[in-house]
Amino acid sequence: MRAAVVPAKETATRLRLRLRGAVQGVGMRPFVHGLALRFHLSGFVRNDAEGVLIEVEGFTRDFVSALRAELPPLARLDSCECEEIAPRGDAGFQIETTRRGKAQTRIPADAATCEKCLDDLFDPSSRFHLYPFVNCTHCGPRYTLTRALPYDRAQTSMARFPMCADCAQDYADPTNRRFHAEPIACPTCGPRLTHAPQEIVAALRAGAIVALKGIGGFHLLCDAHNAETVAELRRRKGREAKPFALMLANEASLALFGAPTPEEAALLRAPAHPVVLVESRKNLPEVLAPGMSRIGVMLAYAPVHHLLFHAAGAERDAPCDFALVATSANPGGEPLVTGNDEARRKLEKIADLIVTHDRDIVVRADDSVMQIVDGAPAFLRRARGFVPEPIDLGGDGPCVLACGGHLKATLTLTRGREAFVCQHIGDLSDAETFRFYEESAAHLLRLLDVQPEVVACDLHPDYLSTRFAENFGLPVLRLQHHAAHVAAIAAEHGETEIFGAALDGTGLGDDGAIWGGEVLRLDGRGGFLREGALAPLPLWGGDRAAREPWRMGLAAFAALGRLDEAAGFFSAVPQAAQVAKMLGARHPQTSSLGRLFDAAAALLGFPQKQEFEGQAAMRLEALVREPKALPGGYVWRDQKLDFTPLLAHLIDARPDPRKGAELLHGTLIAGLAEALCALAQVGEEIALGGGCMMNRILSEGLAQRLRENNHAPLLARKLPPNDGGLSLGQAALARAALKN
C-alpha cells in the first residue's frame, strides 16, 4: 500500500489528516504549522468539532511520522486517519481560524508550568521574568478558569484582562509558543499577586501558616521542617492524623525526602503534577504523616510555587532542602476554598497570612493523588490535571448521568463513546459540598450540551446522591454498589461483560444486606450474578463500626463464638463490654473486606477511633514488608470465603503488629486469589475494584497471584478504585441496561 502512495522517488502528494483526542488548546496548530514549514508543505490546519483537520501538499513522506513523534507535550492522539486526496496546488500554509458553533469541543486539563516557561520565568531579559502567571500552550491553567465552551479567552476568567500589545502579538503569531494560549498574560496586562514571594517565604520561615491561592483552589502552606507549625496546622484544621502532602522545589529535591522509583519520578513530572505516594526518607517530622511509611509528594506546579522556592534560595534543577506542607484549604470538611472573599472569611482563623490574586478560579479542583500500583499509575483521588479528560467507553451508547456514592462522590455524564467524570467532590453530608456537587452536575451538562435519558444512582436510599437522582426529574436507575465498582473497572478497559471482585467498604446489596467483599459476574446487560462473597461478620452501630475498629474487633469474637473473651481483650475500651453483650442479640451482618481490615486492625492493637476512612487499614499496610499467608488462615467453601481462622490466630498468637499485618495481607491475597481462580473461567480476565484496592500491597499481591494462574488482572487506572470511580461504573451499567 505504502509503496503505491509513495513511490521510491517521491512526487508531490496531498494528504488529509484527521486527528482525534486531546488535540485542541494544546498548541497543536502552531506545531503543525512549524512542521509544514520544515517540510516545505502547503495546505492548512484547523480545529473543528471532531478535533483537528490537516491538509498538507508537497513531499509529505516524513510528515506523518514526524507529527506522531514530536507531538506537543499536552497533546494526545486517540486516532490519526490519513488519506491521499487530489493536489490543489495552493500556495503557503495557513492556520484557519476556528469556526464558531460546535467547534472547540474540549477544554484541556490544567498543566504544570513547562520548562520553556520556567526559562522565561527566570530570564531577566524576558518580559515574563518572575511573573507568577506565565503560561503557554504547553502549560498553565485551563479547565479551572473556563466557564463555558468554546474554549477561548472570552469564556475564561482571563476575559477581564485585555491583552497588551506584546501579548496580543504572541497570541496571534502561529510561530509563537503562545499562539492562542488563552490565559496568556504578562506583568503589563495580567493578574497580580497580593504579596511578594520574598514576603511569603519570610513568613513561612518564621513559622507562619500561609493560605495561597493556586490553580484549583487555596493551599495551606507551612514549613515542612517545622514540627511545631505542622502540629499547629493540625490543631487549626482539626485534623489529627490524616497525612499532609509535601510540595518540593523540583525533581532534584526528591531524593532528600523520599526514595521514588523511576515510575514514581516519571509520574511526579507528568504534566498534571499530581501528589504521588513515595517511600519516605523519614527526615521530616513524624507529625506530617503519622504512622505512614510513604508520604505524598508533589513538585511545584504553578509559577507562584516556583517563585516561592526561588525566593527560598532554590536553584533550578538543584536539590533544595526547603519543603512545604501543602494541604487543601477546606475548613471543617467543606470544599476547597476558591474565592478571595471566601478565603478571607473562612481561613482567617487557620492562616496567618492569606495570599490571593485577581484571576478567578472558576472550577474548583483539588490536587490529584496517585500511586504506582503493579508497575503503573493509579489514582487515590482524581482532580486537577486530569479533569475534564474523558474516558473512552469503547463504543457508542445512550446519554446517562450517573450520580456516584455519598462520601467520595463524583458524577459521570456520557456523550457518545466518551464518559466525562467530574473531579473529586467529597462528603455530600456537608451542605457546601453538596452545593459543589450540584454545580458540578450543572457544569457538566452545560459543557457537554447533552440531554441524558436516565439518571443512575446507588441502591442506598440515604446517599444524598440518591436523593439528587430522585429529584432530577428523569427516570432513575438504581444500581447495586459493588456491581458498579466492578463495572467501573470494566468500563475503563472498554468492556461491560466481565468477571471480577469488589473489595470494598460497605454498600447495600440487592438482598438488603450490607455487602463489601463480592465476586460478581456482570452480564453486559446491566445485570449481574453474585458468585461468591466473604463470610459475613456482625456489624453493629452502622457507620460507627467503620469509625471505631474495636466494634469490628468484637464482631470477630462474635463470629468465632467467643464473645465472652471479647471484653477482656478490649479492656482498654470502656464501651466494649456493653457492646459485646449486645452482639449476642440480633444484628446486621456484613461481607465487607474493609470491615474485616478494621477487625484485624483492632485485634492488632489499633482499636481507637479513626479520623478518616481506612486509617487503621492504611497503618497496617504501612507495616508490611512482605505479605505471608497463614497456613489454614481461611476456608473457601460453598462460595463463601471465611477468614475467621486468621482472626482466631490474631487473637490467640498475638503476633506483633508488623507480623500480624503481614499475615493479614498474605492470607487475604491467598484466599481471595483461590476464590477468584476457582470461580473464573479458564484464562478469563478478572476486574478488581473497590476501596480496598487502594491498598497497594493487596492489589499487587492479588494481581501477581492471578497472573500466575493465567488470569489477567484489570486494575483501576483512570479513576480511583473506591467510590470516586463509582459514577463511571453506574454510567456503564445504566448504558448496558438501556441497550438491552
Add this chain to the structure above:
Amino acid sequence: LSHGAGGRAMAQLIGEIFAENFANDLLAQGNDQAVFSVPPGRLAMTTDGYVVSPLFFPGGDIGSLAVHGTVNDLAMAGARPLHLSASFILEEGFPLADLQTIAQSMGAAAREAGVKIVTGDTKVVERGKADGVFISTAGIGVVPDGLDLSGDKARPGDVILVSGTIGDHGVAIMSSRENLAFETQILSDSAALNGLVADMVAACGPHLKLLRDPTRGGIAATLNEIAHQSKIGLRIEEDALPVKAEVAAACEFLGLDPLNVANEGKLLAFVAPEAAQDLLRVMRAHPLGKESAIIGACVEDPHHFVQMRTAFGGGRIVDWLSGEQLPRIC
C-alpha cells in the same frame, strides 16, 4: 387469655378491667357508642396504632403511650382533647395481669391528660398472629376559634423551638430491648403535651405557625417533613440542641444520632420571630417544657434542606434515614 371457646366469660372479664380502669360516665352507660355534646369551636380528630417492643419500658408502657400519642396528635393542632376510643388486639395467651397493668396505666394517663376513654373494643387472635398486644386509639378535640396551625405555615424568619431534651424515648426503648444497663437509667419522655400547648396557645396563639411532635424518625424526620410542607429550608444549631448527657453517651455507643431517635413527650414549635422569647418563657414555665430551647430558624431554600451548623462551623445536611442503620461509609 384464650381464643375462641369460653369467650363470653373472658369478654366479661376484660370488660370489667377496662370499666374499672377507665371509669367514666360515658363508658359506664355500656353502649356500643358514646353520645355527647361538644363545646363550640372546630373539631379535630386523629387515630393511631401502637405497636411497641418491649411493651413495658422505663418511663412508660404501651398503654400510656397509646393515650399520650393520640392526645399529642390532637394537641399539635392546638386542640383541647376531649374523648378517646381504644381498640385492643390481644394475642392468645397474653397474661391477664399484664392487660390489667396496661389498662391501669392508660386510665391514669387519660385522667392526667383530662380526657376520657369513652368507647372501646377487644379482639383476641391466635397465637403468633399478634405480638402480645396492639392498641389503636382515636381521639377528638376542639380547636379554639382563630387558631389555625398547619405544617405548611412556617415562613422564612420563623423561629424553631423544642420543648426539651431529644432522643429520650428511643434510647429508653433501645436500651431495654438490648438489655443495656447505664449508670443512670434513661426514661422514656412519654407524656401528654396538651397542658403545655394550652399555655403556649394562650400566650402566643396568633404568632404560632405550627406544632409537631417529633416521634418516629426523631426531629430529623419531622424537621424535613415541615421543610417540605412549608417549602422552606431550616437551619439548626448543634450546640443549641438539648440532649441529656446519658442519652448522648448511649447514642454514641449504639451508633445512633439523637436527631434520628424517637420522642414521645416533646414538641417542635414554629413561631414568628417577635414572639419567640415570650414563647420560650411560657414553655419553660411549664413542667414539661423546663428544658425548652430555641434551636434554629427558617430560611429561604429551594432545596428545602435542613442544615445543622456543627461545632466546627461546617453545615451538615440533616436527612431523614430509612429506618435501619445502613452504613454510608464505604
